[in-house]
Amino acid sequence: MRGKLIRYKFLLLAVLLFATAAFDAFSFSFSPMSVSIDPSGPGAVMTYKVTNESDKQLAVSIKVTTRVIDIDGTEKNEPADKVFLIFPSRVVLKPNSAQNVKIQYRGNPSLKTEAAYRVIAEQLPVDFTKAQGSGVNILLTYVAALYVTPKNAQAKIQFSNAIGAKKEGAAGLSVTVRNAGDLHGLISTSVLKIQTPQATVEFSGDVMREIEGQNLLALSERRFFVPWEGVVEGAQYQGTFEAVIE
Numbered sequence: 001m002r003g004k005l006i007r008y009k010f011l012l013l014a015v016l017l018f019a020t021a022a023f024d025a026f027s028f029s030f031s032p033m034s035v036s037i038d039p040s041g042p043g044a045v046m047t048y049k050v051t052n053e054s055d056k057q058l059a060v061s062i063k064v065t066t067r068v069i070d071i072d073g074t075e076k077n078e079p080a081d082k083v084f085l086i087f088p089s090r091v092v093l094k095p096n097s098a099q100n101v102k103i104q105y106r107g108n109p110s111l112k113t114e115a116a117y118r119v120i121a122e123q124l125p126v127d128f129t130k131a132q133g134s135g136v137n138i139l140l141t142y143v144a145a146l147y148v149t150p151k152n153a154q155a156k157i158q159f160s161n162a163i164g165a166k167k168e169g170a171a172g173l174s175v176t177v178r179n180a181g182d183l184h185g186l187i188s189t190s191v192l193k194i195q196t197p198q199a200t201v202e203f204s205g206d207v208m209r210e211i212e213g214q215n216l217l218a219l220s221e222r223r224f225f226v227p228w229e230g231v232v233e234g235a236q237y238q239g240t241f242e243a244v245i246e
Contacts, residue, residue: 040109155185
């Protein structure tokens with residue numbers, strides 16, 4: 001039995017070393033990962049940096065998509081080719097080299113509400129070593145956040161409603177909050193207060209984990225579940241929602 005364990009450990013170590021070596025051979029970095037730009041003028045352009053951190057030549061494509069997050073947190077994306085100019089949209093990087101990529105917003109210059117997008121940098125499946133033999137291609141993808149933000153935009157997170165519900169057999173509240181502002185907001189240190197005929201019940205910490213760290217885009221809603229044994233299923237509750245917004 002001990003001999004088998006040693007062989008298994010050796011095999012696992014070999015696989016991990018091989019995977020690490022393959023990853024290092026075809027790795028690149030992309031930055032910045034989150035940025036806001038202006039709807040017009042010089043501030044409507046952002047420069048990204050693509051760095052080949054490997055000893056192999058590689059190709060990377062860059063594209064921009066829209067970004068919509070529905071009430072349950074599912075993100076949907078569509079091409080935004082007509083709104084942005086990307087130069088260059090594809091780069092071939094020599095080993096241990098870098099190249100800048102400029103992305104310019106060319107949409108509505110008079111935005112009233114912040115627009116959210118994704119910048120996607122993806123390694124292309126080009127095998128530059130094919131003439132020397134087959135190699136291992138590990139394709140990497142970076143998905144960055146890009147916001148086109150009008151001046152003086154602000155997030156405004158509000159309590160919408162709370163309904164007694166069940167989730168996976170557990171009783172609790174289905175809570176909906178809304179960002180009525182014109183700027184996205186990252187939620188942390190959230191506190192929910194629910195009014196009952198007897199008292200005000202406060203929820204914070206671990207029970208708020210579904211909404212902690214979530215991003216509420218401008219003029220969007222999010223629904224999350226808060227466990228609570230004292231809930232009445234189907235009942236509607238009034239309350240307030242407070243959080244640190246970043």
